[in-house]
Amino acid sequence: MSNIGMRVYSNINRPTKEAVNEFKGLPVSVIADNMNRMFCMNPKIRPINDKPLLGPAFTIKTRPGDNLMLHKALDLAQPGDILVVDAQGDLTNAIMGELMVLWAQKRGLGGFIIDGAIRDVGALRKMDIPIYAAGVNPRGPYKDGPGEINVPISCGGVVVHPGDIVIGDDDGIVVINPQDTDELIEKSKAKFLREHQEMDDIMNMTWDRTWVDKSLQDRGCEIKNKSSKVKELITGNRD
Ligand SMILES: O=C([O-])CC(=O)C(=O)O
Ligand SMILES: [Mg+2]
Structure with a gap:
């Protein structure tokens, strides 16, 4: 029997690298304008270290303030994946810091979008992996769960499915259904x-x-x- 709210799905359907790379260099604002301005994350999620972000979403739903599932995701995600975390917007406890990001970087992961708080930002600002988060708090996380990995989540007010293409720049983040890639690339390049x-x-x-x-x-x-x-x-x- 399943344990609803405490499940891990290890495998996801990822878009091809070619499809993802098509979006490289296109501003988020231009892409979003071709989606009727409907799929941008809430602007409270800001870039922490000014690095552009692009890749397939590996989704995580945590209990607010708890990072057990995010730790599990650090070991399951594949190089290039963007860990997109629904921590329910709670900023009471940081759910990620320098050690976790260093591990992610060593594993070749593509970046983080966290609808929650992080810490150690002095170090994170100097690291070469894109990090976007809703806030900063020195108070550390709990590590008990529950949570889920690779289920549809809500992050920054947008539904994100595992394998969606997420793109971030100085302006914020837009979420793309990979099936819309061809149409969006054509329209965005023209714009x-x-x-x-x-x-x-x-x-x-x-x-x-x-x-x-x-x-x-x-x-x-x-x-x-x-x-x-x-x-x-x-x-x-x-x-
Ligand atoms: O303690 C944690 O889980 C988060 C943290 O600060 C780190 O990874 O450096
Ligand atoms: Mg730390």
Whole structure:
């Protein structure tokens, strides 16, 4: 019989390395814009050491403040995997620190996203493995469980399935169903190019601004001319 809430699934379906690598270098904001802005994690999860993150999710659900299952995941995950941890957003106890991250790095793991607290951040900031977390607390973890490994979790307000592609940069994190890879790559590359074209237009002072007034007009905005605004301020006449 199963022990619900205390289960470990060792194997997951990972996207191919080629599919994952397609996203390399694309800003999270650009990818997210092509998902109707619906799959970004809550911004309380911030980069701790400013390293871009990309890889398949290896999911962990912990009891708040407890890291037994995260320790188990450190030994089960494969090189390149991103450990995505649902610690239920609790910041009372740090569930990860320098020793665990060092072990992860030695095992070639791809990084961490933790909806909970971590500690030893002075050391973590200097380490060459991407770490994103909701907070920092010196108070250490319990190691009793329960928890689960490789079940669907909620992290930063987004459902993450084992094997989803997770991408992080300075702005935050977006979660991708690998089945959407081809469509998203095509749209995101096109948008990325468009944004570069717009940067050229800005530098040349040829950036198209006509849509702003058009949009205001469509919404019935009344634009009063500058001189009447000045008069209004001087006279106090608001008609
Ligand atoms: O004690 C723990 O489990 C977390 C920690 O600080 C470390 O890994 O360095
Ligand atoms: Mg420590």
